Amino acid sequence: MSRSHVNKSHADDILRIALMSAAVLAVGVLLLILLFLVRESWPALQRIGLYRFVSDAGWHPLEGAFNLAPMLIATFAAALGAILIAGPIGIASAVFGRFYAPPVIAETFRRMVALLAGIPSVVFGLWGLTVLVPIIAKWQPPGASLLAGMLILAFMVLPTVALTADAALKAVPKQYLHGANALGISQAGLIFNVAIPAARSGLIGGILLATARALGETMAVLMVAGNVVQVPNSLFDPVRVLTANIALEMAYATTEHRSALFVSGLALMLLVVGLAAMAGKLGGRLHG
Amino acid sequence: MASIHQRDLLLTGFVWSAAALVIGSFLWLLSDMLLQGAGQLSWDFLTAETENAGRAGGIAPVLVSTLLILAVAILVAGPIGLATAVLLSEFIAKDNRIARAIGMSIDVLAGVPSIVFGLFGMAFFSAYLGLGFSILAGGLTLACMVLPILIRTIEEGLSAVPDEWRKGAAVLGMSRLSALFYILLPAAAPALAAGLMLGIGRAMAETAALIFTSGYVDRMPSSLHDSGRALAVHIYDLSMNVAGGDANAYASALVLVIMLIIINNIALMLANSLLQKRISLA
Structure with a gap:
């Protein structure tokens, strides 16, 4: 819309300036976050240096040992396990809603998944701690473990995968599906050879978004994974992820220790934001 | 075959x-x-003080702190989010370089993990601005966190308003300010409300960003400068740090989830009513 001479008024200029300042504030938040993370990380980056974060003898911040590697490995392992579980199940449940379920069931199912997406992580953590961990403990003590973390994360990010996959499958042009049907293709052929390839970028975007969520999640993993700083030898070993480490130690951390925690926060942010940006490019953005 | x-x-x-x-x-x-x-849930549970670190008594102070934190978050993020959304949808073209830079930074902000918001809030609001562990620091941290969801929902609502209305307003010689207040915002009102509801929902579910900003104190807050324990933090503390706190943790979780379901349904209804309006116009 071009502005005509009639409605170009003084008030409009003030309005434009007010709106611009609000937008500058909104953008400023992101810059402030980066600025303060770097500012607080700086002492550790200077005095400890990046190399020692993966080469020190363990994580003993009070004795000056700052090896983040065990927690990095645990973070990646938990997120990977969660995606390996939630990916196929999430995509299958979107396929269920779009191609298998009768319309009424499909709609109810979609609402249920949306409801699941809104359940707070601390509630997943509470349930994992009081229901899931005791079950695993009966089988392979102590229960609070990498496996518990993977399962609870899988449960948490499943709605993300299912909802993005649902949107991606919905966007597949109807002509493709009608055409394939007219050619007498089987149901499995329709899904594997037509629908999924056509929805591919949205599906991958959703998986990346879910991975970002799994890596960045704090409370649920903190409550079920046992929080022992170690490189896990099996699924049943207790582990501590980066986010949980920050939440557990920030309360009493000072000087270099505190700064080292900010370094891990900065690393986490860059990683998660990078993944989310990739997901956004592929069209896996989740609204609402 | x-x-x-x-x-x-x-x-x-x-x-x-x-x-x-x-x-x-x-x-x-x-x-x-x-x-x-459900067994623990009662009117008393909602209105009584917490006792014995939360094992006994109710959650009244926790509910009050939660509402205060939410109020701060929404009062701060609401106007900024609304103004940014209006700017993006009404005042600059979608493919403009500034619009794309703003849009990108909002999307990046939406992807920041909540523990990082916690770190930032602690370093900036609590330490740098000297707000300490307080409801104010927690609320401001959450305001930063809910900005993207507010902006994107409101922007979508505004872009659903038919272009003829804008042209009509221009033809009538309305200033863009009056067009905004008398036509566009009323037309997009359900989306504004839905955005607010989604923001409130997101803020209410948050734990990690609040532990080091609004803190743990479970007494009734007497001002915004007091530390106050949010409901989600209460659930975390009861289940992890308080032996025998599980029953009340579940009761609090139930309260939280019921409130979230109500809020989400209101948001959904408002969003749908916008859709209805568009259909009846067509």
């Missing part, structure tokens, strides 16, 4: 079992929450 038929059967089996697994886990979670939480 047999193999194709088998593949169909296999896929059908997998898809139905995946759906059954999702439904089953959901019902399992839901039934545990009801079974372990």
Whole structure:
């Protein structure tokens, strides 16, 4: 819309300036976050240096040992396990809603998944701690473990995968599906050879978004994974992820220790934001 | 042909079992929450002071702190979010370089993990601005966190308003300010409300960003400078740090989830009413 001479008024200029300042504030938040993370990380980056974060003898911040590697490995392992579980199940449940379920069931199912997406992580953590961990403990003590973390994360990010996959499958042009049907293709052929390839970028975007969520999640993993700083030898070993480490130690951390925690926060942010940006490019953005 | 038929059967089996697994886990979670939480739930639980680190008594101070934190977050993020959304949808073209830079930074902000918001809030609001562990620091941290969801929902609502209305306003010689206040914002009102509701929901579910900003104190707050324990933080503390706190943790979780469901349904209804309006116009 071009502005005509009639409605170009003084008030409009003030309005434009007010709106611009609000937008500058909104953008400023992101810059402030980066600025303060770097500012607080700086002492550790200077005095400890990046190399020692993966080469020190363990994580003993009070004795000056700052090896983040065990927690990095645990973070990646938990997120990977969660995606390996939630990916196929999430995509299958979107396929269920779009191609298998009768319309009424499909709609109810979609609402249920949306409801699941809104359940707070601390509630997943509470349930994992009081229901899931005791079950695993009966089988392979102590229960609070990498496996518990993977399962609870899988449960948490499943709605993300299912909802993005649902949107991606919905966007597949109807002509493709009608055409394939007219050619007498089987149901499995329709899904594997037509629908999924056509929805591919949205599906991958959703998986990346879910991975970002799994890596960045704090409370649920903190409550079920046992929080022992170690490189896990099996699924049943207790582990501590980066986010949980920050939440557990920030309360009493000072000087270099505190700064080292900010370094891990900065690393986490860059990683998660990078993944989310990739997901956004592929069209896996989740609204609402 | 047999193999194709088998593949169909296999896929059908997998898809139905995946759906059954999702439904089953959901019902399992839901039934545990009801079974372990509903027993404690009563009017007294909502209105009594917490006692014995939360093992006994109610959650009144926690509810008050939660509402105060939410109020701060929404009062700060609401106007900034609204103004940014109006700017993006009404005042600069979508493919403009500034619009794209603003849009990108909002999307990046939406992806920042909540523990990082916690670190930032602690370093900036609590330490740098000297707000300490307070409801104000927690609320401001959450304001930063809910900005993207507010901006994107409101922007979508505004872009759903038909272009003829803008042209009509311009033809009538209305200033853009009056067009905004008398036509565009009223037309997009359901989306504004839906955005607010989604923002409130997101803020209410948050734990990690609040532990080091608004803190743990479970007394009734007397000002915004007091530390106040949010409901989500209360659930975390009861289940992790308080032996014998599980029953009240479940009851608090039930309260939290019920409030979230109500808020989400209101948001959904408002968003749908916007859709209805568009259909009746067409």
